[in-house]
Structure formats: C-alpha cells, structure tokens
Amino acid sequence: DVKVTQSSRYLVKRTGEKVFLECVQDMDHENMFWYRQDPGLGLRLIYFSYDVKMKEKGDIPEGYSVSREKKERFSLILESASTNQTSMYLCASSPVGGYHNSPLHFGNGTRLTVT
Amino acid sequence: AQKVTQAQTEISVVEKEDVTLDCVYETRDTTYYLFWYKQPPSGELVFLIRRNSFDEQNEISGRYSWNFQKSTSSFNFTITASQVVDSAVYFCALSEAGAGNNRKLIWGLGTSLAVNP
Numbered sequence: 258d259v260k261v262t263q264s265s266r267y268l269v270k271r272t273g274e275k276v277f278l279e280c281v282q283d284m285d286h287e288n289m290f291w292y293r294q295d296p297g298l299g300l301r302l303i304y305f306s307y308d309v310k311m312k313e314k315g316d317i318p319e320g321y322s323v324s325r326e327k328k329e330r331f332s333l334i335l336e337s338a339s340t341n342q343t344s345m346y347l348c349a350s351s352p353v354g355g356y357h358n359s360p361l362h363f364g365n366g367t368r369l370t371v372t
Numbered sequence: 373a374q375k376v377t378q379a380q381t382e383i384s385v386v387e388k389e390d391v392t393l394d395c396v397y398e399t400r401d402t403t404y405y406l407f408w409y410k411q412p413p414s415g416e417l418v419f420l421i422r423r424n425s426f427d428e429q430n431e432i433s434g435r436y437s438w439n440f441q442k443s444t445s446s447f448n449f450t451i452t453a454s455q456v457v458d459s460a461v462y463f464c465a466l467s468e469a470g471a472g473n474n475r476k477l478i479w480g481l482g483t484s485l486a487v488n489p
C-alpha cells in the first residue's frame with residue numbers, strides 16, 4: 258500500500274526555535290508538496306519540489322524553507338518559529354506529470370503548536 | 373483568475389439521507405482538471421476523483437456520484453444513502469492543465485459533512 262509518512266503527528270515548539278518537519282514517501286513519486294491548513298483559509302501551498310534538489314515557492318513561502326536531498330524525502334524547515342506558524346502541516350506527493358494535475362497522496366499531517 | 377467556491381460550509385444529515393455537495397469553479401482555460409478529496413477526522417486527505425474538462429460524463433462509484441456541468445461551471449458530488457463513515461470535510465479543487473510553474477492547484481474551503489445516526 259502506498260504511503261506518505263510524516264515524522265510527527267503533534268509537535269510543540271517555542272518561539273524562535275528552528276523546526277524540522279519530515280516527510281517520506283515510498284511510491285517513487287517525483288513531486289512532493291508542503292501545505293498548511295488553517296480554519297477558514299483552507300489548504301495553502303508553501304513549497305513544492307518536482308525533483309531532487311529542486312524546489313519551487315508556493316503561495317505562502319515566507320518564513321519557511323525546504324530541502325529535498327533524496328527523492329523520497331521532503332523536509333519543511335521553519336527557520337525561526339513564530340506563533341502565527343501554529344497550524345496543521347500536510348505533506349503530499351504525486352507521480353511525474355503536470356505538477357498540479359496528478360492526484361495527490363497525503364500524509365496524516367503534523368499539528369504544530371508554537372508557544 | 374482561477375477560483376473554487378464551496379458555498380456550503382457545513383451540512384448535517386441523518387443517516388440514509390442523500391446529500392449533494394456543491395462546487396462551482398472559475399477558469400479562463402479550456403483545458404483543466406477538477407478534483408474531489410475527502411478528509412476524515414483522522415486528518416489524512418484522500419483523493420476521490422479527477423475529471424478533465426473534456427469529459428463531461430457523470431461518474432458513479434458505489435454510493436458516490438459526480439455531476440460535471442461545464443455550462444454552469446459546477447462539479448457537484450452526491451452521496452446516496454449516507455452513512456456515519458461519510459462524515460468528513462470534502463474539498464473540491466481545480467487545476468489548469470499544461471506546463472509552467474505558475475500553474476497551481478486551487479482549493480475550495482471545504483464542506484464539513486456530519487452524518488448523524
């Protein structure tokens with residue numbers, strides 16, 4: 258069964274900390290995505306990657322960076338966590354093709370709280 | 373500009389009722405894709421269906437059916453004989469086809485469906 262795994266289900270961090278959210282997929286997918294989900298705002302794309310070491314900004318990249326050193330792993334980094342980054346973070350992957358035309362496979366999400 | 377509107381924020385039905393979730397979209401492209409995803413309380417979004425703009429045939433999968441009408445720019449989702457397990461947030465999304473990093477998936481805000489026993 259195909260799977261996208263996010264390393265943590267719940268995470269609590271302090272303001273100013275550097276935070277790493279990890280995502281691994283076992284489907285050999287080229288494309289990987291990071292979204293955040295907030296009540297009333299829906300899903301917003303932070304970054305995506307269509308190949309190893311490649312990355313593209315989404316709609317709300319400010320305050321975030323990403324790393325894709327291996328095909329199966331896509332990390333989201335909060336350089337200096339702030340309270341407005343408290344959110345549900347969703348990782349997704351999709352096979353080669355139009356980046357945003359293929360069905361997405363999602364992980365279970367990481368609920369991050371920044372205090 | 374692309375836009376997806378799910379006008380129903382929350383719907384509550386009693387088990388075995390039929391329920392339709394509305395999705396209206398805006399796009400200037402002639403080639404595009406429409407999607408529905410389900411997010412149960414566990415949090416993981418699950419892909420339900422993708423439809424391209426040239427295929428207006430309605431789709432049925434068990435108790436689920438989708439009605440795509442380009443004339444009204446709608447892609448509505450109907451659950452027949454709803455069950456408690458259908459309780460979830462349902463998202464509609466739109467993607468314009470073609471290459472280009474500026475093409476993105478546009479999401480509706482979701483409809484929260486509660487099916488009560």
